[in-house]
Amino acid sequence: MKICIPSKGPDIQDLVDERFGRAPYFIIYDTESKMTEAHVNSTAGAMGGVGPKAAQFLLNQGVDSLVTERVGGNALEALKAGGIMVLLYEEKGSTVANAITAFLKGNLKEQ
Amino acid sequence: MTTRMKIAIASGKGGTGKSMVAANLAWALAQSDRVTLVDCDVEEPNLHLFFPPDDPESTDVQVSIPAFDNSRCTLCGDCAGFCAFGALVVAKDRVLFFPEHCHSCGGCALVCPAGAITEIQRPIGTVTIRHLSAHLSLVTGTLNEGEVLGVKVIREAKRYAAKPGWLVCDASPGTSCPVVETLHGSDFCLLITESTPFGLHDLELAYSVTSHLGIPVGVVINRSDGKDEEVRRFCNERGIIVLATIPFDRWIAAVQGSGDLISRVDPAWKERFIALGGACRSSVGGT
Numbered sequence: 070m071k072i073c074i075p076s077k078g079p080d081i082q083d084l085v086d087e088r089f090g091r092a093p094y095f096i097i098y099d100t101e102s103k104m105t106e107a108h109v110n111s112t113a114g115a116m117g118g119v120g121p122k123a124a125q126f127l128l129n130q131g132v133d134s135l136v137t138e139r140v141g142g143n144a145l146e147a148l149k150a151g152g153i154m155v156l157l158y159e160e161k162g163s164t165v166a167n168a169i170t171a172f173l174k175g176n177l178k179e180q
Numbered sequence: 181m182t183t184r185m186k187i188a189i190a191s192g193k194g195g196t197g198k199s200m201v202a203a204n205l206a207w208a209l210a211q212s213d214r215v216t217l218v219d220c221d222v223e224e225p226n227l228h229l230f231f232p233p234d235d236p237e238s239t240d241v242q243v244s245i246p247a248f249d250n251s252r253c254t255l256c257g258d259c260a261g262f263c264a265f266g267a268l269v270v271a272k273d274r275v276l277f278f279p280e281h282c283h284s285c286g287g288c289a290l291v292c293p294a295g296a297i298t299e300i301q302r303p304i305g306t307v308t309i310r311h312l313s314a315h316l317s318l319v320t321g322t323l324n325e326g327e328v329l330g331v332k333v334i335r336e337a338k339r340y341a342a343k344p345g346w347l348v349c350d351a352s353p354g355t356s357c358p359v360v361e362t363l364h365g366s367d368f369c370l371l372i373t374e375s376t377p378f379g380l381h382d383l384e385l386a387y388s389v390t391s392h393l394g395i396p397v398g399v400v401i402n403r404s405d406g407k408d409e410e411v412r413r414f415c416n417e418r419g420i421i422v423l424a425t426i427p428f429d430r431w432i433a434a435v436q437g438s439g440d441l442i443s444r445v446d447p448a449w450k451e452r453f454i455a456l457g458g459a460c461r462s463s464v465g466g467t
Contacts, residue, residue: 118266118281151271
């Protein structure tokens with residue numbers, strides 16, 4: 070299973086970004102291989118529609134769950150239509166590594 | 181010979197009296213000339229409130245949006261990949277369309293390799309035409325609630341108004357795309373300000389836009405309390421002429437508040453607004 074965390078940097082010790090569509094990086098963690106990949110969010114600086122664009126990127130990457138602090142209405146609709154589960158992680162100023170741990174514990178609430 | 185003169189009324193700051201000047205100017209000039217007044221404040225048009233009710237004609241303003249033939253769509257994702265505005269998302273089993281992000285470029289239909297996309301029309305607003313007198317028409321652009329493409333409605337309203345005579349276009353406040361669209365193609369712009377630090381601040385912003393567009397301007401100081409030194413200094417430094425000053429006056433406020441026009445009620449104000457129109461025309465070398 071692949072999970073995605075919007076991040077301020079490319080490393081799992083970097084902080085979780087509080088935004089989804091405008092986060093500079095997406096970190097994708099594979100729960101089976103325990104590998105992480107960092108992807109630059111190439112549409113973070115676009116004028117509009119960044120939520121749907123980010124959702125499309127996650128769909129193309131085969132992500133199963135998004136762990137995020139916040140997600141907009143259009144992005145949420147696109148993620149749900151694509152079968153991606155959206156889990157809210159509201160711990161402020163936390164690292165990506167902590168977000169992954171919280172996900173693995175299984176106590177995140179679905180949006 | 182009929183005058184052909186396009187005047188835009190702008191301000192930067194809201195509430196300075198753009199609509200008041202636009203309506204009075206149009207009314208006064210229409211006593212002897214053909215005038216079309218265009219309400220380009222499409223998110224909250226209100227110029228029609230100055231004129232008695234009549235029987236307006238309305239036309240929809242439409243934009244093209246994609247329609248999908250699911251039997252042809254292969255979910256290849258080319259359309260979403262092309263869309264610069266995030267209006268399309270291709271999921272595992274369907275295409276999602278977010279119409280409010282669509283800029284109607286038609287690119288998705290062009291790139292679709294399966295021929296699954298056609299374009300259909302979607303209304304986003306209206307243009308309403310009122311024939312107020314033999315000489316005066318009012319064209320009102322109205323953007324539907326929740327829509328974002330105000331520029332398209334302004335463009336259509338101005339297109340309906342393209343006639344001989346005076347064209348007076350009342351802009352929305354601010355300095356963004358709708359204002360630029362209103363100013364586009366104008367011969368002259370009247371910048372309305374007031375003698376407050378806020379009026380001056382936003383006058384400077386509005387002037388930076390008209391300068392960038394290369395449109396000559398004149399200033400009207402509205403609700404003047406007589407302490408207009410800062411505005412006049414700004415205008416002097418840039419060689420901008422102050423074409424009119426309207427005092428902060430209880431009678432004017434009362435006429436305005438009742439939905440009437442000072443140029444309609446008082447012949448002296450009618451003459452002043454006719455002179456203001458003449459001054460605009462002279463400023464650009466017209467006769």
